[in-house]
Amino acid sequence: MAVLPVLTWGDPRLKQNSQDIGEWTPELEKLVADMFETSLFEEGVGLAAPQVGVNLNLAVIDCSCGEDPDQRIILINPEIIREEGVQSGSEGCLSIPGIREELERPQKVTIRNRTRDGGWQELTGEDLMARAFCHEIDHLRGRLFVEYFGPVKRQFLQRKYQKQTKG
Numbered sequence: 001m002a003v004l005p006v007l008t009w010g011d012p013r014l015k016q017n018s019q020d021i022g023e024w025t026p027e028l029e030k031l032v033a034d035m036f037e038t039s040l041f042e043e044g045v046g047l048a049a050p051q052v053g054v055n056l057n058l059a060v061i062d063c064s065c066g067e068d069p070d071q072r073i074i075l076i077n078p079e080i081i082r083e084e085g086v087q088s089g090s091e092g093c094l095s096i097p098g099i100r101e102e103l104e105r106p107q108k109v110t111i112r113n114r115t116r117d118g119g120w121q122e123l124t125g126e127d128l129m130a131r132a133f134c135h136e137i138d139h140l141r142g143r144l145f146v147e148y149f150g151p152v153k154r155q156f157l158q159r160k161y162q163k164q165t166k167g
């Protein structure tokens with residue numbers, strides 16, 4: 001397993017729509033293992049393939065941050081099919097290190113997800129898991145969480161981010 005370099009805010013590859021995955025391959029299995037390793041190393045809850053420069057509808061989520069292997073979820077060609085309620089809470093992104101902001105998300109989210117053997121499953125997540133589903137699926141559509149804010153706040157965050165990356 002390897003820790004992969006994570007693309008950061010401003011990289012045009014984070015703004016692309018990703019492609020659906022066809023057949024599951026050993027290369028994808030290795031990529032997923034590396035993505036879990038990277039997410040864990042960076043102390044994230046999830047990581048989407050576009051963040052490591054791979055333009056595929058693939059993401060990993062681990063709300064236990066490495067504590068419980070059973071909580072590892074692999075999103076393959078996921079789609080949100082149901083949203084309920086609202087939660088507010090602070091959100092961050094491994095591609096925008098150092099920035100955390102309050103963002104409203106649905107409290108409960110159900111997705112349709114492909115499994116590695118080519119079947120389909122429905123997964124329902126609440127609270128942090130629901131937030132992670134939305135956040136990672138946004139990445140696959142080329143959207144970062146800061147894009148939910150208006151232009152003034154976004155520019156403020158961008159300046160703050162650039163200032164701290166320059167040291």
Ligand SMILES: [Zn+2]
Nearest residue numbers: 092093094095
């Ligand atoms: Zn992110």
